[in-house]
Amino acid sequence: MRTTLPSALLAAALSLCLSGCLAVHSALQAGAGQFTLITSARPLDEAKVSPSTPPAVRALLEEVDPILRYADAQGLKRTQNYQRYVALHRSAPVWVVSACPELSLTPKTWSFPIAGRFPYLAWFSPRAARDFADSLALEGLDVDVRPARAYSTLGWFDDPLLSSMLTSGPSASGELADDLLHESTHATLHISGQTPFNEGLATFAGTRLARGYLIATYGTEGRATKAFEEDEQRRKETSQLLSDAAKALDTLYRSPASDDDKRKQKKSILTQLQNQLGWRRAITNATLSQHRTYQTGEALFDKLLKACASDFKCFFARLGTLSEGSFQKPQQEDLEPVLAPLMAVQSAMRD
Numbered sequence: 001m002r003t004t005l006p007s008a009l010l011a012a013a014l015s016l017c018l019s020g021c022l023a024v025h026s027a028l029q030a031g032a033g034q035f036t037l038i039t040s041a042r043p044l045d046e047a048k049v050s051p052s053t054p055p056a057v058r059a060l061l062e063e064v065d066p067i068l069r070y071a072d073a074q075g076l077k078r079t080q081n082y083q084r085y086v087a088l089h090r091s092a093p094v095w096v097v098s099a100c101p102e103l104s105l106t107p108k109t110w111s112f113p114i115a116g117r118f119p120y121l122a123w124f125s126p127r128a129a130r131d132f133a134d135s136l137a138l139e140g141l142d143v144d145v146r147p148a149r150a151y152s153t154l155g156w157f158d159d160p161l162l163s164s165m166l167t168s169g170p171s172a173s174g175e176l177a178d179d180l181l182h183e184s185t186h187a188t189l190h191i192s193g194q195t196p197f198n199e200g201l202a203t204f205a206g207t208r209l210a211r212g213y214l215i216a217t218y219g220t221e222g223r224a225t226k227a228f229e230e231d232e233q234r235r236k237e238t239s240q241l242l243s244d245a246a247k248a249l250d251t252l253y254r255s256p257a258s259d260d261d262k263r264k265q266k267k268s269i270l271t272q273l274q275n276q277l278g279w280r281r282a283i284t285n286a287t288l289s290q291h292r293t294y295q296t297g298e299a300l301f302d303k304l305l306k307a308c309a310s311d312f313k314c315f316f317a318r319l320g321t322l323s324e325g326s327f328q329k330p331q332q333e334d335l336e337p338v339l340a341p342l343m344a345v346q347s348a349m350r351d
Contacts, residue, residue, distance in 0.1 A: 007186035011271075018236070031040060031193065032108070032159040034153070034157065036124075037086055037093065037160060037162075038085045038157065038160075039089070040087075041084035041085060041086045042084060042086075043083050043084055043085075044061060044064060044082070044083055044084055044161065047061055047085040047087075048061045048062060048111070051168075056135075056168060056172075057163070057166055060166050060172060060173070060176055061085065063173055063176060063177070064082055064161060064176075064180070065211075066182065066217065067176065067177050067180050067181070068184070068211055069296065070177075070181075070209070070213045070216065071184045071209070072154040072181065072243070074193055074209055074212070074312040074313065074316075075188075075312050075313035075314075075315070075316040075317065076181070076184045076185060076187075076188045076209075076316065077184070077187050077188040079155070079184070079267075080158040080159070081152075081158055081159040081160075081183070081184070081187060081226075082118075082159065082160065082161045082162040082180060083158065083160075084158070084161070085160060085161045085162075085163075086160045086161070086162050086163065087163045088162055088163045088164050089163075090145035091147055091149070091164060091183065092148055092149050092164050093124065093148070093149070093150075093151065093162055093164055094123060094124055094147075094148050094151055095122070095123050095126045095129035095130075095145055095146065095147055095148070096120050096121070096122050096123075096129070096144075096145070096146050096147075096148050096290075097120060097121050097122075097123065097124075097129050097132050097133045097136070097143065097144070097145050098119055098120040098121075098143070098144050098289065098290050099133075099136045099141040099142065099143045099144070099286050100141065100142045100284070100285035100286045100288040100289050101140075101141060101142070101285070102140055102141070102142055102263075102285070103253050103259060103262050103263070103266070104253055104285065105246060105249060105250050105253065105285050105288060105289045105292065107119035107120075107286065107287070107289045107290070107293075107331075108136070108141060109331065117193045117195075117330055119195055119289070119290070119293065120290065122148065122151065124196065126145075126147075129145050130145055133145045134149055135309055139282060141286075142286050143285040143286055144282075144284050144287045144290060146281070146287075146290075148166065149162070149165055149179070150162060150165050150179045150182075151183075152183045152186045152187060154186060154187060154190055154304070159183070159351060165179045165180075169227070170223050170224060170226075170227035171224070171227040171228050171230075171231045172224075173214065173217075173218075173224040173228075174210055174211075174214055174224055174225070174227060174228030174231065175228075175231075177209075177210040177213045177214065177259060178206045178207060178210035178228075179206070181205065181206045181209040181210055181213070182202045182203065182205070182206030182207075183206075185201060185202040185204050185205045185206060186198065188316060189201065189316065189320060189322075190193055191321055191322060191323070191324060191326075191327070192324055193324065193327075193330045193331065194327055194330070194331065194332060195293055195331055196293050196296035196297070196331060196332065196333045196335070197296065197297065197327070197332065197335060197338070199293050199294045199296065200293070200294065200295065200296030200297040200298065200301065200335070201297070201319070203295065203298075204297070204298055204301040204302070205301075205312070205315075207232065208305070208312075209312065210228065210342050211229070211232075214228055215257040237297060238335050239275060239291070241273060241276055242273070242277075242288060242291045243285075243291070243292070243295065244291050245269055245270070245272075245273045245283075245288060246288040246289075246291065248269055249266060249269055249270075249285065249288065250266050252266065252269070263348060270283050270284070275325040292333075296333055296335065297335040297339065299344055300335050300336060300339045300340075301339070303339075303343060304318060304319075304342055304346070305341050307342075307343045307346040307350070309345055314346070318342045318345070318346055319342070321342070323339065324341075326338050
């Protein structure tokens with residue numbers, strides 16, 4: 001699962017849109033964290049030539065503008081994002097907390113009047129994230145805490161490039177391209193209250209466009225292209241294991257089995273998955289629910305792209321006709337009723 005958090009959640013928290021003490025706490029930590037990033041940022045061009053910038057980092061910074069030009073050519077919205085750079089000196093800017101009931105994969109959500117409803121909350125402090133997760137666990141919820149190496153404020157601020165978005169090794173260019181294109185997709189199209197659609201689209205577009213950028217830049221046999229494809233294959237294998245476990249648990253939770261039996265089988269399924277993946281981080285209902293959100297609609301997005309003859313400008317133009325009214329309910333996971341009409345329109349135009 002990619003560790004990116006594309007949402008307006010951090011900025012929306014500034015409006016004190018939750019109720020009670022959580023609203024104040026969320027707003028204060030979000031405001032303080034965002035302010036720190038803004039004041040720590042320096043122009044990207046300055047970071048490129050600074051003697052303190054390591055050569056490997058400098059090489060990746062040089063790729064930012066070409067990636068953004070590629071994004072623009074593919075129909076993504078041009079913004080002032082990623083013109084400044086922040087050296088975080090830590091592994092992630094935020095930590096994401098999500099939660100689900102003990103015997104369900106339906107995520108707990110938090111509502112924001114401007115940005116909509118989200119199945120997670122983000123915290124700039126890992127300790128604050130863990131404390132919040134602990135409070136949710138005391139309510140009997142399954143919780144998950146994960147670092148997010150990138151996030152988008154959806155136009156509230158000009159998002160800087162973060163050092164957490166820069167990895168090392170032969171796949172570094174591909175990872176950076178994927179992150180920037182993923183976040184640029186969010187800046188191009190965001191439907192309030194429809195996290196599965198937003199995340200599913202950004203995951204699909206980010207990965208496909210990153211591969212396109214690498215091929216255009218390094219060729220199909222280039223080291224960076226090959227490394228990205230190998231990483232993607234490993235991610236697909238991990239994703240399949242997570243999806244299979246989620247499907248098995250969803251079936252179990254909907255079955256007439258007793259709660260005690262469900263708990264026993266749940267433990268067995270999650271233990272097996274934990275062993276298969278070798279993760280140190282505990283896998284819970286919330287982990288699987290988040291994974292499912294990020295994988296929403298992949299096959300349908302692929303069909304729409306093919307209906308557009310693999311032209312991303314056409315793809316984003318068709319998706320750009322969607323609005324909140326295009327969805328039947330908040331946080332809709334079944335995207336067939338939403339995307340099928342777009343495919344029909346595009347097919348009719350081609351005929």
